[in-house]
Amino acid sequence: MLRWLCITALSICALAVLLALAGASYEVIENRLDARRFPENGRLVNVGGYRLMLNCRGEGSPRVILEAGWGDVSIEWRAVQPEIAKFARVCSYDRAGYGGSDPGRMPRTSLQIATELHTLLKNAGEKPPYILVGSSFGGYNVRVFNGLYPNEVVGIVLADATQEDQYELLPKAWNGISAAMLKHNDRLVDYSFFVVDLGIGRLMLRAQGGGDNGAYLILQTKYLKARLSELREIRVSAEQARAADHISDKLLIVLTAAENTDTTLSSGLSKQDFDAFQRIWVDDLQMRLARLSTRGRRIMVSGSGHDIPSDRPDAVVDAVHVVRTAAITEK
Numbered sequence: 001m002l003r004w005l006c007i008t009a010l011s012i013c014a015l016a017v018l019l020a021l022a023g024a025s026y027e028v029i030e031n032r033l034d035a036r037r038f039p040e041n042g043r044l045v046n047v048g049g050y051r052l053m054l055n056c057r058g059e060g061s062p063r064v065i066l067e068a069g070w071g072d073v074s075i076e077w078r079a080v081q082p083e084i085a086k087f088a089r090v091c092s093y094d095r096a097g098y099g100g101s102d103p104g105r106m107p108r109t110s111l112q113i114a115t116e117l118h119t120l121l122k123n124a125g126e127k128p129p130y131i132l133v134g135s136s137f138g139g140y141n142v143r144v145f146n147g148l149y150p151n152e153v154v155g156i157v158l159a160d161a162t163q164e165d166q167y168e169l170l171p172k173a174w175n176g177i178s179a180a181m182l183k184h185n186d187r188l189v190d191y192s193f194f195v196v197d198l199g200i201g202r203l204m205l206r207a208q209g210g211g212d213n214g215a216y217l218i219l220q221t222k223y224l225k226a227r228l229s230e231l232r233e234i235r236v237s238a239e240q241a242r243a244a245d246h247i248s249d250k251l252l253i254v255l256t257a258a259e260n261t262d263t264t265l266s267s268g269l270s271k272q273d274f275d276a277f278q279r280i281w282v283d284d285l286q287m288r289l290a291r292l293s294t295r296g297r298r299i300m301v302s303g304s305g306h307d308i309p310s311d312r313p314d315a316v317v318d319a320v321h322v323v324r325t326a327a328i329t330e331k
Contacts, residue, residue, distance in 0.1 A: 038214035040075065040100050042093070047119040053100035054093045054124050058085030062129040062154050062327050064320055065121070066092040067145075069136030069307070070234075071227050073099035073217045076135070079313035084320055091126055093117070097226025099217040108229035110237035114145035128152035131323050133316065135159040135309050137230065139289070140241040147244025155251040155323035156293075159308040159316055160301075163285040164238035170280055171273040177264060185228045192221040245292055251326050252293035253319040256286040261305030 042055030055074055056063075064084055068076040074092040084090040095113055096104020105112060121130075130153050134142035139161025146153045167175070188195055195201040201219050217223070230237075260266070260278045269277060282300075290296035299319065304311035 034214065034216040038075070038216075040073075040094075040214070040217060042074070042100065043124075044100065044102075045120055045124045047104075047116050047123060050096065050102035050104055052093055052096060052102070052104075052116065052120045054091060054120055054126075055081070056089060056091040056124070056126060057081060058087070058089040060088050061127075062088075062131050062324060063121075063126055064088050064090040064131045064133060064324070065117070065142075066090065067117070067132065067134045067138035067141050068092070068095075068309075069138050070230055071218075072135070072138075073214070073223075075099075075214055075217065076309055080309050080316050083313065083317045087321065088131075088324055089126075090320075091121070093120060094217075095226065097222045097229075099223070103222040103226065106229055107233045107236075108226055109233045110140040110144040110240045111148075113141045114148055117141070117145060118149055129154040129327070131155045131157070131320060131327065133157045133159065133320060134161055136306065137162055137234065137237075139163075140234075140237045143241040143247070143292075144237075144244045146250075147241075147246050150246040153250065154327040155253075156247065157253045157255065157316065157319045157323060158289055159255045160257045160286075160304075160306050161254070161289060162234075162238070163289055164242045165288065166281075166285050167235060167238070169284060171269065171276050173269050173273045174265070174277060177268045180268075181264075182228075182231055185224070185231055189221075189224050189228050192224050195219075196221050196224070247293040247296075249294045251323050252290065252296040253323060254286055254290040254296060254298045255301050255308055255315055255319055256282055256298055257304045257306050257308055257311070258282075258300050258302045259305050 040053065042053045044051040045054050053074065066077045066081065068074065074094050077092045081090050081092055094101040096102065096108070096116060104116060128149075132142035132145060132153055134140070134156070136159070139158045142156060142158070146156060196219050202215055260274075265277060266274055286298055290298040299315070301308055301312050301315045304315065309316055
């Protein structure tokens, strides 16, 4: 009996090792294939001991700077950037820890992000003036950037951006969803060896119908850590955005999604809370953003959920064109 127990234990250990090797090999091979199929455009620029991936296209001034939402790498702008490049110079980038960029300093607050972005543009030779475009969480980052360097910014576009009063005004049940999301991302970092190195994360993405469009950019421990830190510090970033505002009379366009297609919200909130969430987001929070400037405009974007750059890239391109035309006319 003892001998058979030893044989069984050894067999289980051997099987576990084989599965781990198979998973690791699968991840390495798929990562390489992924990088070939979906290469990330741009170049690495040193920002003081670490490098950020910057992708600039087109010509002209003012330059348009694209700041993605929480968890989004620069390919978030793949349908937006080429169209803007037809009439302006436009730059997208990966925040520290994201995509092709190196890990950066912690914690990942909007102040840290905005300072790094300014250094990135300066070291890359991308000179102001800038038009800033911020999607979702990226809205905090561009507002802090504008507050730090107001003389370098001539206009702002916010795409369904977060607003600092949302934590108190949205239904209380929403805070429970946010807490669960933070806990989930905490676990992903704790088990990143299994999620990233053994291919389990890739298999999970494919089971959910994703993972075939540049998954190698997010299946990285540095990405999971950076994303977690941004989420942990999001209320700090919100207050940094509140304190930084110097938009005054700059042209500001606030794009608001007309449809809420977030299944996490619709499944996690009661119908009453879900309807309240949408009403507060659209009629209150987004209008507060528009009032940050005496020249603020709110535009409802039909046919789009929260991810406007993917759902309605044309709306972002049109807004940038309006802001840029006004900036050139007023120069």
